[in-house]
Amino acid sequence: MYLVVEQLLNGLQFGLLLFLLAAGLTLVFGIMDFVNLAHGSLYMMGAYFAATFVAWTGSFVLGALMALGATLLLGIVLEYVALRHLYGRDHLDQVLATFGLILFFNDAVRLIWGPAGLALPLPAWLTVPVQIIPGVYYPAYRLMIIVVALAVAAMLYLVVMRTRIGMLIRAGASNREMIGALGINIKLLFTLVFGLGAALAGLAGLMQAPILTVQIGMGENILILAFVIIVIGGIGSIRGAFMAAIFVGIIDTMGRAFLPDLLRKVLSGAAASTAAPALSSMLIYLLMAIILVLRPEGLFPAAKR
Amino acid sequence: ADSVKIGFVSTFSGPTAVIGNDMRNSFELALDHLGRKIDGKPVEVIYEDDQQKPDVGKQKTEKLVQSDKVDFIVGYIWSNVLLASLKTAVDSKTFLISANAGPSQLAGELCSPYVFSTSWQNDQTPQAVGTYMNQKGVKSVFLIGPNYAAGKDMLAGVKSTFKGEVVGEEYTVWPSQLDFSAELTKAKNSKAESIFVFYPGAAGVQFLNQYAQAGIKQQIPLYTAFTIDELSLPLQKDNALGVPGAQQWVNDLPNEENKKFVADYRKKYPGLRPTFYGAQSYDAANLINSAVVAVKGDLTKKDAMKAEMEKVNFKSVRGPFKYGNNHIPIQNFYLQDVVKDAEGQLSLKTVATIVKDDQDRFHDKCPMK
């Protein structure tokens, strides 16, 4: 029983970590309608910045804050120099351009920080396991990820769905020309939103760094999961992305935890060992395919909110 | 030919590029020690990046053989990359020296006169760990490793020598899976007395981090193969303290070649320390040297070179070893531990010899006699 509870918690935590990454992407892709594959690179940059600044300052919190500022700035520069010219363009142009950025960032990081990857050590108060219910211990840091992700979710929902800024962003995504004709400087607004998206990517990167280390290309596989989440949830729906993230996190973790034993009951040992990890990784995609076949616009289509 | 051409295939991009770098560094150092000449001829080395992907490795091997027409191909960190590339090299009768990967197939049915290893067969190291666990009286173990050629060999290796009970065996997706929380939770709840893992490169750092953070370190001791080395140690830090592993080469092995290798490496690459990957690459350069010298630079005499290499006519930094019929070393394996060294840094230390003159368990399957 404890096993199930603990695995559920693992799943929840993994899902919320995915949500952190998906949050920035929801802004940029879900709402501004810009397919940014380099979101994963910003995630990586966030982690590298954090590792560097934490080492400089010796303080986890201070270093993390500086890293957030740095990714914000990087996002703004990136948008200003290149990406703003691609808003009205075909999604595929955006794919190609930001794919180029991935290549660039990976090698730039290798040039600057070397190929080895960095460590981002946690302060002592975050390394201890906490007893959450009698008999069940859980790593304190993973609990913190849960808390931060919940806070980000709430903030994002309020800003996007409840404020005029949020309306303007959504309006600007659907018709840039018209929002300009209403007297709103959409370029500036989008630059800022892109920056915010980048900072959220950076936040996700630095939050996961102490668990998964800081390394080149760390954003690429997880980025696809973030896209999966946004699409399952329904593009543009923050609530959808949130639910989908938890759903995906739990399915993935439960699959890894219980599928191997199930498979061993039907297959020979060796075949089961090879098949289990592959098939459990497949579950997420199976889930996405099923959901999209049944609900072609995701769980919460934005238009019918 | 008026030069000796060597192709070197390893990983030079992505998170495991550190390993490739270390191998290149050591290989370059060996060439320095040889005066950058082999039997008086200049050496030309072409480094190719396999990106840790079998298909890319295969493609790069093809290029080296067809376009560069190299005399030797060296390198290969990853068993799956090596397995994909093998046919190309063997078909073209180019000598291939694996400086790391040691898949069981290579030792058995796929062994070839043109292929030599300066490392080991994958199963051997974990077999030594299993033996050590028996010595410590461990009763049960939970196994975790990546789901690819080497991961399967490694776990099979422990199982072949460990006498206690294997209460669980988990494979994770390689190399993309970075979060091991589900596996750790299972291991913890399995009530196993110990955990064995094989996670090379950055994955090893992640595993140790998560193992410590989850608080399991205090409850269930960990045994490893290829998980803690001089590259990962600076990132693993204290998490690695007290976690044993096995190795055929450790930086403090007390032979003269090794002392020179380690000292010159640290001199040439300040701030870095050599690893077993590097040691094996260093040996590979010397193995090649011995063969070319023996045929007096006539690189067409493949049979003679093969015969020479089979004799191991050079001084290995791991100390003396012999080749089995399948061109896999027969060698000692040592217990290594993590300690703080004189400079106050964490480093690896030889504690004991677990097995002597160990031969891999697949050599019977190799048709070469």
Place this chain on the structure above:
Amino acid sequence: MAETLLEVDGIETCYGLSQVLFGLSLKIKSGEMVALMGRNGMGKTTTIRSIMGLTPARSGAIRFAGEAVRGLPSYKIAKLGIGLVPEGRQIFPNLTVRENLVAASGNRLGASDPWTIDKIHALFPRLAERTGNMGVTLSGGEQQMLAIGRALMTNPKLLILDEATEGLAPLIRDEIWSCLSMLKGRGQSVLVIDKNVGNLARIADRHYIIERGKTVWSGTSEQLIAEPDLQHKYLGI
């Protein structure tokens, strides 16, 4: 006479390589209601897009409220006090009716009696009924109402309507006309494009007729009504 609010002087505008406006000029004084007429494809919409900076004019001059605006980004032009009801409505499909209005709202120029959502609802009760619906689900006419309401919410100095009565029911159309008269009464300047010459002649002060990207005639309503062959020649009536 009141001062000039908008002055367009000899502008030339192209879409890519095809030129549409050939030295077009027009003028609107403060508080005046001016109509732009011409057959389909003659460049009325293009004139408006040039004024707003949406399709910038290549040459010529445009002054609004004393400032040269040709070449400015459209948001800066709009901020000076132009409210646009564009051709084809262009409401935001992914915002609700209410959000469409709120997003536009602003009283940058400090109008004494600004438009509010309630006033818009009073003008178009149908919008009040649909306040939480997504823009995309509105009927054609409802979208048109929303587009007008949205332009009013910016409390502009100059209101530009490009075929704003297209697709509206006669009753509503009448209401729009009386609303425009009422706005004019309050001193609102208006530039309007519509095919209903009868109504335009009734409430607009002056008219411009455009033919192939040039103004070919301008004059007051009386002059327009007095010259029926003009209407025949340029408007085909």
Place this chain on the structure above:
Amino acid sequence: MMPKFNASNAVAALMCAALILLPLYSAVTGNIFILTLFTRIVIFALAAASLNLIMGYGGMMSFGHAAYLGIGGYAVGILAAEGIGSGFIQWPVALAVSALFALLIGALSLRTRGVYFIMITLAFAQMAYYIASALSRYGGDDGLTVYKRSDFAGLINLSDRNQFYYLCLACLFGGLYLIWRIVNSRFGLVVQGVRSNEQRMQAIGFHANRYRLVCFVISGTICGLAGALLANNTDFVSPAVMYWTRSGDLMVMVILGGMGSLFGPVIGAIVYLLLEELLSQFTEYSGLILGPVLLLIVLFARGGIMGLLGRMRRV
């Protein structure tokens, strides 16, 4: 239609001539590798051209196209591993299985549109990837070495570099010709119409999805052929050919070369794979160059390289 003479057609013609003469060059200079490299490029060009059929003309952005490379490849690899070496069996099976897979996932995926379509095709391709990884009998993750190339009863010898290269080139040209006929046919116009405005096409009497699905299957089948060629070329198949990054590479080739232009994907494949190969020759940090190059192409060359060339006619 008689193609008009302009920069893009001139480049396409030059390119075809160069591809045909390449083995000669290789023989004269003794550079075998360039032939090996271009064999690979030609195969990927075929795959990219097939993707262009659905993406450029049909508006179906498949992010799972590499699945067919894998399926075609595994059909050859598995049959070879089971002792069936005849190409007359292997290749038809490769095409048939690819077509079937395309039919199945097409039928399911075409319920969705836009980005959802991109993602559902990704999902199916990833599922194919993981299923291949789960096949322990055929090497699982580590892949499967094909020890003997397809045997065509002496008609053509696939192990001969030149013969194999020309076979691949013939497949590419054949595929391009087929695509060219299709896009100008009645069927092709309907497919392009559906891309442009599905609602309108339905309203004038076309069952949009039926045309889309047929187009999707044709494309998948052509790509399956590329997969069979690829397996023979590398003597190896592994799940990695189906991984999403491979599908991404194919997309990049198509967009880079110019979506919706016949020779665009071919140019895209050549430029992308050559750049990758050449850059890695003289710098370890090829991404620092390749990345910005891609970005600049998008920023300044709408419609990819072909689009850029097409505009040169005017100046």
Place this chain on the structure above:
Amino acid sequence: MFDSLPDPLLRVDNLVRRFGGITATDNLSMEVVPGELHAIIGPNGAGKTTLISQLTGQVMPNSGTIRFAGRDVTNLPSYKRSRLGLARSFQITSLLKDFSAIDNVALAAQAHDGHSFRFWGNARKERHLRESARAALERVGLGARADIVVSQLSHGEQRELELAVALATRPQLLLLDEPMAGLGVTESARMVALLKELRKEVTIVLVEHDMEAVFALADRITVLVYGRVIACDVPDAIRKHDEVKRAYLGEQHAVTRHG
């Protein structure tokens, strides 16, 4: 006008369509007889477009039946209805924007022709498709603009193209959703003339807010308010109908007579 009505070409019974809380079509029944021009008018948001969309299959009703030419088409997808002879124009222009005007029309002709699973011949060279497309363009006055890409046509021209596309499918019943909207005065007049001619060949349902046109053209008029039919009669009767005046026409159109 008709003493005894012939068998209806289109018959709608108790049609209901809801959107969330709104009932856009509320238990609606009506008939269209062959050869007539049947106008549908009503306030904005009364459900006219929704009705057309249900007739042609873009929107599926919640309940009720639609019979066309003696056949129950309620559950047929739109492409099948189109093949039976139902064609529509869209209120909000819906064209193939990156195709030339003539390609738009030729595709409609091709749809009517059947046989679109032809993979080989060049469709742009099929003379009869091109010719019938050109004829339809000439009819709506776009003959000179045939080779212009749709996105470069002005709004008014696109509206005319809408009609040409619908015509090219050679329908039995033509459903026009505000064909005059966006047309200039000249073009409107030309459109009225065209519709006068067309009504001799094909049955037409016309949704329109241009009352001059409606009263000039219609044989019968159905008035919708809040998704319900409040009146269905000949134009003169509608003009005098009190409820219609109040809900829709206002005074101006009720009193002045247009030819």
